[in-house]
Amino acid sequence: EDKVVQSPLSLVVHEGDTVTLNCSYEVTNFRSLLWYKQEKKAPTFLFMLTSSGIEKKSGRLSSILDKKELFSILNITATQTGDSAVYLCAPNYGNNRLAFGKGNQVVVIP
């Protein structure tokens, strides 16, 4: 059975703090790992990671994949209240079937 474990499940931080979100996975036929941000409805695409050790950055967000140890990290620096959301980790395996974790719920307070 494919497993995706995200930690911490929820956290509360103050604006300006740095957040590190973890995702470990066990999937067969791994192809890539995707991170999404889910606010009210749709998961919004953040990153797709295919290679180990290569950091991807987008503004204050960055992410990296370790295919040997089977985990990924999503970092958010200088957090803002607009970063409050559930962050979903989704390894992509088989025929582009995403296996979602439960998510990391982040609450940023002013």
Next chain:
Amino acid sequence: EPEVTQTPSHQVTQMGQEVILRCVPISNHLYFYWYRQILGQKVEFLVSFYNNEISEKSEIFDDQFSVERPDGSNFTLKIRSTKLEDSAMYFCASRTDGNAIYFGEGSWLTVV
């Protein structure tokens, strides 16, 4: 920016009724998906569709479910005889070769 669009945004239906959820994937995308998220639970894969046929489906996607691409732009999910446990947010998604999967805003289905 191109996006996946879904209709309706919310539908309430009686148990046993048929429901059709509609999606317009991003125009140059070739692979289409349906996922669902029951309230408070994980997003779950239902089905993937490529080249006018189902390429993979999950154990959730039983005989009550079907998908169709009736024309060049729409992609539909039909639930033949809805059950209470079909109440969920249904997300349509699409992608091109080798790229990320983009999700629509979802259709919230409530079965009463």
